[in-house]
Structures are given as C-alpha cells and as structure tokens.
Amino acid sequence: xxxxxxxxxxxxxxxxxxxxxxxxxxxxxxxxxxxxxxxxxxxxxxxxxxxxxxxxxxxxxxxxxxxxxxxxxxxxxxxxxxxxxxxxxxxxxxxxxxxxxxxxxxxxxxxxxxxxxxxxxxxxxxxxxxxxxxxxxxxxxxxxxxxxxxxxxxxxxxxxxxxxxxxxxxxxxxxxxxxxxxxxxxxxxxxxxxxxxxxxxxxxxxxxxx
Numbered sequence: 001x002x003x004x005x006x007x008x009x010x011x012x013x014x015x016x017x018x019x020x021x022x023x024x025x026x027x028x029x030x031x032x033x034x035x036x037x038x039x040x041x042x043x044x045x046x047x048x049x050x051x052x053x054x055x056x057x058x059x060x061x062x063x064x065x066x067x068x069x070x071x072x073x074x075x076x077x078x079x080x081x082x083x084x085x086x087x088x089x090x091x092x093x094x095x096x097x098x099x100x101x102x103x104x105x106x107x108x109x110x111x112x113x114x115x116x117x118x119x120x121x122x123x124x125x126x127x128x129x130x131x132x133x134x135x136x137x138x139x140x141x142x143x144x145x146x147x148x149x150x151x152x153x154x155x156x157x158x159x160x161x162x163x164x165x166x167x168x169x170x171x172x173x174x175x176x177x178x179x180x181x182x183x184x185x186x187x188x189x190x191x192x193x194x195x196x197x198x199x200x201x202x203x204x205x206x207x208x209x210x
Contacts, residue, residue: 058207065199069098070115075138080208091201092192099190102127102147103137109177109184110166111149111159121159126151141186149182156182172196 052060066076083094098104103119106127112118119137121127127134128148129141141147149159163179171177172194177184192201 058203061200061203062207065098065204068197068199069101069104070119080204091205094204095192095195095199095201096190097140099195100140101137102129102134102139102141105141105147105175105184105186108172109175110163110169110171111182113162113166121149126155143186143188145186147184147186
C-alpha cells in the first residue's frame, strides 16, 4: 500500500500551521514549527507570503487535508469522486469518508497518539472490526460497528498507557469508547461539527470542480 516516506515536520512548515502529525511531540518545545516558522527548503525564509491567488488557497487546503489524514493524491481523488456520487453536500460527505477510515477512528479513540501510529496498529493486525481482524487502514467503518484492540498482553498494556496519556484530548460523540477493555462502538456517522479539524471543504470542492 502506497504511503508517504519522508520528513514529517516539513509538512507542517509548508502549511504554516501545526497538523499534529507526530502526536504529543507536536505540543512540546521540540516541535520544529515552533523553532522554524518559515517554509522548508533552501529558499524557505525568502519565500514571499503575500496575497495568494484563489487557486493557491484552494490547493493548500486540499494539501492540508491530505496530509492530516496521511493519504496520497490518487486516493484523495477517489474519495472526492465517491463523495460526488453520494447524496448530500459533497464537501461534507468527503470529510465524513475521511473520518470513517479505520486508522482515523483508532486515532480518535485515543488508542494511538497520531494517525501514523494508528495506521501501524491496523497494518500489524492489532484491530478487530466486528470480531474479525482488519489490516486495511482505509477500511470505512459504519454505524453500529464494534471495534476492539487485539494483541499480546504487553502490546495491549502499551495501548492502555497511551490512552491514559491522551485522556485530556477528548473523544468525539459519534464513537463510544471503553478504555478498560480497549473497545469502541460506532454510534453514528460523523457530521462536520464532530470532526474538530479546521478544514474548509468548500475550497477543495471548488478546486476539483474546475
């Protein structure tokens, strides 16, 4: 499965804001963006930050969404095409599809401190959906699905320690989590207000509608 390999902090620097791609580390003084607020690259400090064109604003919003959820261009286009065919507002359906990804649900349940680590848990077969192990990070959960973490005692212990570290992060209302036995229930599909990420989906729709 294709995934991006390379420096992570430069993605936040390119967007000019924290995307929290490294979990707890992004909230500490070691965050690279806090020390170097300019864009990455040889000419990052000289890059003009003047008024952007409409296309540039739309492109940056799309790139930001891709990087937050850790997916590549082709897969993002497939999500958009699926959102266009579905009933409802295209932009909101797009965000809902991204939120329903299994790796994102594991992250939102505080079983992993970043989406990259939750993706690793899924790929290593530590996640069961409705009693069956699923190793596909892009698997879309549905309302009523039950998800449980699986593995050896030491692995489950590490996940429980992570949930304790992240207990102040909060869990969205559309999932119900039991931290004691590391399970969750998808109560409903997420809506835009449940997502909690500053993404202007209308800009992405405008970009792909050209």
